[in-house]
Every structure is written in structure tokens, then in C-alpha cells.
Amino acid sequence: MQVLENDILVHRYFGKKVNQFSSSNKITYLDRAFSPSPISGNRTFSLDTLSxxxxxxxxGDFRAAAIEVRNEFGTALDLRYQTHRIFKGKKKLLDLPASFxxxxxxxxxxxxxxxxxxxxxxxxxxxVFEEANFLARSVVIQTGRYPSTLETALSFMLDFPHQDFAIHSLTGRYGYEKEWTVTPITKGKYSIGSIRGASSHSRTPFLALASKDVTEDxxxxxxxxxxYSGNFTGFVETTALETCRWGMGLNDWGFCWKLEAHQSFQTPEALLSYTDRGLTGMTQTSHAFLQKHLVRSPFANKPRPILINNWEATYFHFTEEKILSLAREAQQAGIELFVLDDGWFGKRNNDESSLGDWYVNKEKLPNGLNGLAEAINDLGMEFGLWFEPEMISVDSELYRKHPDWAIHIKGREHIYSREQLVLDLxxxxxxxxxxxxxxxxxxSANITYVKWDMNRNITSISEGQANATKHEFYHRYILGLYRILDTLTQAFPHVLFESCAGGGGRNDLGMLYYMPQAWASDNTDAIGRLSIQEGTSLIYPIASMGAHVSAVPNHQVGRITPFSTRGNVAMLGNLGYELDLTALSDSKKKEVASQTALYKSIRQTVQFGNIYRLQQTENTKAYTYVNKDKSQAVFTFVKILAQPEAPLVQVRLKGLEERALYHCPQLDASFYGDELMNIGLTMPHIQKDFFSVQYIFNKI
Known part of the structure; x- marks a missing residue:
């Protein structure tokens, strides 16, 4: 950065570290038509052309604004450098999650x-996190003598002197989250964002600008x-002079924040990074930073348990005996945690009642949660529980007592989603x-895991919400949510919290700060999960990604895939099961036991190693996970559809120690690392749809 003679702060460079900056990219002042100047008589100086x-x-700057403050003087701010401070460490952000x-x-x-x-x-x-290669940015807006209304407040803005990029983002929809999307920069403005009250299934608060010829390496x-977990915006805007502006922050749709005299507002934090090691460099840098400097949980570096969730096995219709029968089968198969999903509370037998009534349904669980937890603990397993705390059912004791707690517009009929409303946080x-x-x-019980769900976006905001200012509501809702999460996660540090929002509808760094893992998608189909998990793992640590083996035909798409492929794909994340184990054949039960035993031997590598995306086509996916000392590698290959006269597929591994000898029990053979990386492995030529292999390489 540089402070110009008139105290205007301009940007000079962001990128790979240099030994010394000597202004090699000299600022060139030119007389540009229709670029007004704040300096009388100087037609070459314009805010519209400076970085x-x-x-x-x-x-005079006609590009997208980073800030807009409305008061009696209008909305323009003439921001001039006043002073600066440099200090060791980093301040906590008021009421917001942030790096540490x-x-x-x-x-x-x-x-x-x-x-x-x-x-x-x-x-x-x-x-500046120099060793981690990250820069955390945020902004505080402070009023002085005059009340003001904040209408735009980005967390960062960055001007580049060129626009030779492709934009990488994560898009999608429910059941198809985190779709890795590459968009060429064109004239105008590319933007992503959400106005749903949550970061959403369809957009992730992440943008990357990559060189057009970028590869994995x-x-x-x-x-x-x-x-941040609420309404956000991110954009890349090109200019007529072939520069571009990049920014991210709160979405200004439905947002304004009233500041009285001498009050302040804190923006969410943005985390910026740079690498010249391609997309793999971005992924590995992001994983390492988030794991060390953003995930606050005591579980950040602890291996995650193999779990079974009863949802797709029973849905709402279960008894205590059915749950225990599932738990007994799970224990026999080596599963470590039983998670009781929706339907355990109030009078909940379908989507239409009881959200908000957080007391146990004794008709289903006559011995209560404590009795059930003790029985499952006696099997040597941990016990976990599903909640959807932010929601309320009209048919609930809570609604009958506090109908005003539901977000609504007075005089209008309710708008429902899954027959539920949202509580006013x-x-x-x-x-x-x-x-x-x-x-x-x-x-009330020995509960060591919580799945925190959120299955509905926000509608029907009225002037009655958020201190009679609806435009403050969305941010105040998120601040209320963060207060709840902060209180509970600190009060119960022994509980592993997993976030969920109909799958990946709020899978963002705001939630990851409090909850070290997330349910990536309600879509449990192994083939559908390939793109979902790849997009998630593009930036989020593998240890944060829940992945389950489910029944076939799959409950979301009806696809029938081999049990081995369902296991191999689920083992690309935190392995779990979501099916009726009691209905499996003896041979399938043995296969479950075999999968859990194998996963325990590779869990540390999968959850905390380095991921490498290998040869990728529309019909094949391949990955290698390598642990930190390169003593173990887990290789997974999936072919989606069989093809006539299909060519042979040869895949080169990455990340191994070149001169180390690795033994693969599945192939009953040993290979040096350089052979696996330079020559590669020929995949079995099996003419079946949804075929997969998993090879484990252990250093000898």
C-alpha cells in the first residue's frame, strides 16, 4: 500500500512475497476522459483509475463501492489516511467468529x-499469518458527532492491474452442493451471494481468481x-481500462445498520491467500490454515468416530428396541458412535409438529435419553443426538405459548417450508x-455428539423484527446464532458438534469455527457424492466432511451402486453409515465390519493428510490422500459408467516419497514412490457401472 501526497491510500501489490518493494510497478498518471479529479487543475489524478x-x-470512483454510509451529508465518504498501528498478535472480533x-x-x-x-x-x-500464507482482513466503521446509517460494508476490496483470470467458485443446489464452477472473466461484473438468511446450498462464501492456464500443480x-454464515456477496468487476476489482462482505440487499453518534460496526472477517503451486497448493494451504487457525473446537485435531445415523433406516418411525437393535449390529461391525436423528422429542412423528419442544418423547423412548444412552454406552459405543433448534412448529407447545417468537408478518398467512417456521434469533x-x-x-444424558440441523431459509421479515428495523434483522439473526453456538460449544467442550442445513445449506467458515465438521449433503448417493465431496474438499479440511454409506436403491436418486463403491466414496471423508443394518445379509454385515476395520487403519491419513486430485475426466475420478510423513497413501479410483471399447486408464499418484518403497496389500506388490508417480497404475478393466478400487500403500 502507499499513502499518496493527498493522504489517499492506494493499493500497490498483493501476491508472492518479494525481498524488497522498490516501486517497480510505478503509478502512471494519465489524462483519462470522463475520469474526474478531486484536485483542481490536475486532470491526470482520478480515483476512478487508481488502485x-x-x-x-x-x-469519482465509479467502480463497485466497498463502503456506503448515509447521513445528513449524503453517502459519499472522502476517506483519507490518518494513522496506523502495528502490533504482535490479533484482536478478537466482537461477537463474530474469526481466525486466531x-x-x-x-x-x-x-x-x-x-x-x-x-x-x-x-x-x-x-x-498476517506469514508461515501459514494467509492474510485476515476486516473493517470497523466508527461514527463521530453525527448519527449515520451504514448501507454497504465489504470486509475487503482488492484492485488488480489486469484481468487475466478465471473465476473459481462453488455453486449448486440442494442435494448437489459445492459444485466446482470455473467462469471466464468477461466484461462487466461477476457476482455470487445469498439473500436466504444463510450462506445457502447454491453459493459458498468463497471466490478464487486463478491464472487462465492454472493446473493442479x-x-x-x-x-x-x-x-460468515448469513447473507453475503462476492464479486469480480472488470473495468474499461482492463483492470479488475475483487470484493466480498455482507450482502447489502435488505441490509442497513443504524449507528448513533460514537458507535461502531464490525464487519465479518475475510481470509485471503496466494499460491503459485496451482489448485493443489490452494487446497493444501487452505486445509492447513483452517485446521490450525479457524477451527476452535478441542476436536480440531482429533480423529473423528465412525458413526451410524438411524435417519434413512427408520425416519420418524422407531422404537427404543429398534434403535438398540441397530446399535447392537453397529457395535458388532466396529462402529463407534450411534446418532439418534429426528423424532425423539415432543410428539414428533412427522414434519408437522413439535419443533421447539426439546423434551424426550417417552412413548418412543420409555427410558428417556439417559436410559438409551446408557444402553448404547454399555455396548461400548458413544451416543449422539440430532437437533433443529432454530425452527418452530405451529403445532408445538412452544408456539402455543410464544407465537410472537416465530418470524412472521402481522396480518399475513404463514409461509411454510417443511411445515415449519423460523425462530427469531x-x-x-x-x-x-x-x-x-x-x-x-x-x-440429561451422556451425549458426546450433536448434529445441529437447519432445514428452512428465512422469509416474512417485518418491521417488528430486530428492534423494529427489518434491514438489521438478517445480521442480528446471525449474531444471535453465534451467541448460542459460542455459549453451548464452550459449555460442552466434550461434545463433537456437526453442522447441517439440509446438508450443505450453511456449510461455511462461520459454522466451522464453532463446529469442526459438517454434513456435506443430504444426497447419500455415492456417485452424486463425488462432485459434492470434491467441491467441499477443494477448500475445507477433510476432517470436517461427513460422508455416509446408505442403502440402495438410493433414497434420493434411486441409483443402485456396489456396496464396495459406497464404502470407498464414503471413506474419502469421515466414514459413517445411514441404513438399516438389521436388514443386511450376513455377507454384507461382514463387509461393513471389513470397511470399518480398514478405515480405522487409514483414518489419520484420510482426515488429516494431504489430498491430491489425480487424473479427472467426466467418467473417472481418482484421488490420493498422503499422511504428513509420507509413510501411508490411500488411493481411490471410481469409474462412473462402463463404455464399449473403453480405453485403458492409467493413473499417476502424487505426494509420495520418491525413493521410498511402498507395499500395497490389495495388489500384493511393492513399488517405489517414483514409479507410482511417474509411471502410474493401470486400473482394472472391469466392464461394470460404478466400479471402484481402493489401494493402500504403506511405506516399508
Whole structure:
């Protein structure tokens, strides 16, 4: 960055570290038509042509604004450098999740920009994690003498001197989340975002700009994550001068924030990184940073248990004996955790009732949660529980007592999704109720795992929500949610929390801060899961990704896939099962036991090793997971459809030690690492749909 003579802060460079900056990319001032100048008599100086560090509209910069503050003087801010501070360590963000580190691992720069007319101070924060290769950015907006309304507040803005990029994002829909999407930069503006009240199934708060010729191993990649779980925006805007502006932050749709005199607003944090090691470099850098500096949970570096969830086995219709019969089969198969899903509370037998009534249904569970947990613990397994705390059913004791707690527009009929409404988490009393009721449940039994679900987006915002200001509601809702999560996760550090929102509908870094893993998708089909898990693992640690083996025909798509392929694909994440084990044949039960035993031997490598995406086509997928000391590698290959006269497929592995000898028990053969990486393996030529292999290589 550089402070110009008139105290305007401009951007000079972001990218690979250099030994010393000597202004080789000299600022060139030219007289540009229709680019107004704030300096009388100087037609070459314009905010519209400079690389700005954090810019407002209205004074000559016609690109997308990073900030907009409305007060009696209008909306334009003339932000001038005032002062800066550099210190070891990093401050906590008020009421928001954010990255963290020791004082030795991070250094922070704060820059105060000041608008004299409006008496508004904008503090830009930059925390440099030098070893981790990440930069955390956020902004605080502080009013002075005058009340103001904040209408736009990006967490970061970055101007590039060129536009030679392709944009990488994660798109999709319910059951098809985290679809890795590559979009060429074109004239105009590319944007992603959500106005659903959650980050959403269809958009992820992440954007990467990569060189057009980027590969897995080579090329430049600039990446940005937003640590936030609500409405957001991210964009790349090109200009007529063939530069581009990149930004991310709160979505300004439905947002404004009233600031009285001498009040402040904190934006969510954005995490930026750069690599010249291609897409694999981006993935591995992101995994390492998030695992160490964002996942706050005590479980961050602990192996995750193999679980069974009863949902697709029973749905709502279960008894205590049925649950215990499933648990007995699971224990015999080597499964370590039983998770009781929806239907255990209130009078819940379908989607239409009881959300909000967090007390046990004694008709289904006559011995209560404690009795069930003890019986499952006696089998040597842990016990976990499903919640959907943010929702309320009209047919519930809670709604009959507090109908005003549901988000609604007075005088309008309710809009339903899955027959449920959303609780107003902008209200302190609602948050207090959820904290108290969930605390009572978690204290009532030996519960060591919680699946926290959220199956409905927000509608029907009225002026009655969020202190009578509907445009503050969405952010206040998220602040209420974060308060609940912060309180509960700190009160129950022994509980492994998993986030879920109809699968990946709120799988973002805000949730990952509190909950170290997420249910990646409700789609449990092995073939459908390939793209979902690849997109998720593009930026999120493998240890955060739940993946289950389910029954066939698959309950979402009706596909019939081999049991081995379902296991191999699920073992690309945190292995679990979601099917009726009591209905399996003896041979299939043995296969489950074999899968769990194998996964335990590779769990550390899968969950905490390095992932390499290998030769990828529309019909084949291949991956290698390699542990940190390169003593073990897990190779998985999946062929989707059989083809006539199909060519042979040869796959080269990555990440091994070249001169080390590796033994593969599945092939009953040993290979040196350089042979596996330079020559590769010929895949079996099996003419069957959905065929897969999994090979384990152990260093001798």
C-alpha cells in the first residue's frame, strides 16, 4: 500500500512475497476522459483509475463501492489516511467468529481512514499469518458527532492491474452442493451471494481468481473466504481500462445498520491467500490454515468416530428396541458412535409438529435419553443426538405459548417450508430459551455428539423484527446464532458438534469455527457424492466432511451402486453409515465390519493428510490422500459408467516419497514412490457401472 501526497491510500501489490518493494510497478498518471479529479487543475489524478485500498462511490470512483454510509451529508465518504498501528498478535472480533493464533504466529496492521466532513473513521485491519500464507482482513466503521446509517460494508476490496483470470467458485443446489464452477472473466461484473438468511446450498462464501492456464500443480491462485454464515456477496468487476476489482462482505440487499453518534460496526472477517503451486497448493494451504487457525473446537485435531445415523433406516418411525437393535449390529461391525436423528422429542412423528419442544418423547423412548444412552454406552459405543433448534412448529407447545417468537408478518398467512417456521434469533429471550433447553437435554444424558440441523431459509421479515428495523434483522439473526453456538460449544467442550442445513445449506467458515465438521449433503448417493465431496474438499479440511454409506436403491436418486463403491466414496471423508443394518445379509454385515476395520487403519491419513486430485475426466475420478510423513497413501479410483471399447486408464499418484518403497496389500506388490508417480497404475478393466478400487500403500 502507499499513502499518496493527498493522504489517499492506494493499493500497490498483493501476491508472492518479494525481498524488497522498490516501486517497480510505478503509478502512471494519465489524462483519462470522463475520469474526474478531486484536485483542481490536475486532470491526470482520478480515483476512478487508481488502485484503491478501500473506496466509496460519489467522489469519482465509479467502480463497485466497498463502503456506503448515509447521513445528513449524503453517502459519499472522502476517506483519507490518518494513522496506523502495528502490533504482535490479533484482536478478537466482537461477537463474530474469526481466525486466531499466538502472538508469535501473527502480526496485525491497523490503518485509520478518516472523513473530516462526516466525522466517520474507517479502520482497516490486516493480520498476517506469514508461515501459514494467509492474510485476515476486516473493517470497523466508527461514527463521530453525527448519527449515520451504514448501507454497504465489504470486509475487503482488492484492485488488480489486469484481468487475466478465471473465476473459481462453488455453486449448486440442494442435494448437489459445492459444485466446482470455473467462469471466464468477461466484461462487466461477476457476482455470487445469498439473500436466504444463510450462506445457502447454491453459493459458498468463497471466490478464487486463478491464472487462465492454472493446473493442479502450477499457476497462480488468489483465494478469499468470508467467515460468515448469513447473507453475503462476492464479486469480480472488470473495468474499461482492463483492470479488475475483487470484493466480498455482507450482502447489502435488505441490509442497513443504524449507528448513533460514537458507535461502531464490525464487519465479518475475510481470509485471503496466494499460491503459485496451482489448485493443489490452494487446497493444501487452505486445509492447513483452517485446521490450525479457524477451527476452535478441542476436536480440531482429533480423529473423528465412525458413526451410524438411524435417519434413512427408520425416519420418524422407531422404537427404543429398534434403535438398540441397530446399535447392537453397529457395535458388532466396529462402529463407534450411534446418532439418534429426528423424532425423539415432543410428539414428533412427522414434519408437522413439535419443533421447539426439546423434551424426550417417552412413548418412543420409555427410558428417556439417559436410559438409551446408557444402553448404547454399555455396548461400548458413544451416543449422539440430532437437533433443529432454530425452527418452530405451529403445532408445538412452544408456539402455543410464544407465537410472537416465530418470524412472521402481522396480518399475513404463514409461509411454510417443511411445515415449519423460523425462530427469531434477533430476540435475546429466544436465544436464552434455546441455550437453556438444549443445555438441559445435553446434561440429561451422556451425549458426546450433536448434529445441529437447519432445514428452512428465512422469509416474512417485518418491521417488528430486530428492534423494529427489518434491514438489521438478517445480521442480528446471525449474531444471535453465534451467541448460542459460542455459549453451548464452550459449555460442552466434550461434545463433537456437526453442522447441517439440509446438508450443505450453511456449510461455511462461520459454522466451522464453532463446529469442526459438517454434513456435506443430504444426497447419500455415492456417485452424486463425488462432485459434492470434491467441491467441499477443494477448500475445507477433510476432517470436517461427513460422508455416509446408505442403502440402495438410493433414497434420493434411486441409483443402485456396489456396496464396495459406497464404502470407498464414503471413506474419502469421515466414514459413517445411514441404513438399516438389521436388514443386511450376513455377507454384507461382514463387509461393513471389513470397511470399518480398514478405515480405522487409514483414518489419520484420510482426515488429516494431504489430498491430491489425480487424473479427472467426466467418467473417472481418482484421488490420493498422503499422511504428513509420507509413510501411508490411500488411493481411490471410481469409474462412473462402463463404455464399449473403453480405453485403458492409467493413473499417476502424487505426494509420495520418491525413493521410498511402498507395499500395497490389495495388489500384493511393492513399488517405489517414483514409479507410482511417474509411471502410474493401470486400473482394472472391469466392464461394470460404478466400479471402484481402493489401494493402500504403506511405506516399508
Amino acid at each position: 484503491m485500498e478501500y473506496s466509496s462511490n460519489g467522489l 493464533a499466538s502472538e508469535e504466529e501473527v502480526e496485525t496492521l491497523e490503518i485509520d481512514l478518516y472523513d473530516q466532513l462526516t466525522d466517520v473513521t474507517v479502520t482497516l485491519s490486516y493480520s 502450477y499457476g497462480e491462485v488468489y483465494s478469499a473466504h468470508l467467515v 434477533s430476540k435475546k429471550e429466544v436465544c436464552d430459551y434455546l441455550i437453556d433447553s438444549i443445555t438441559r437435554v445435553l446434561q
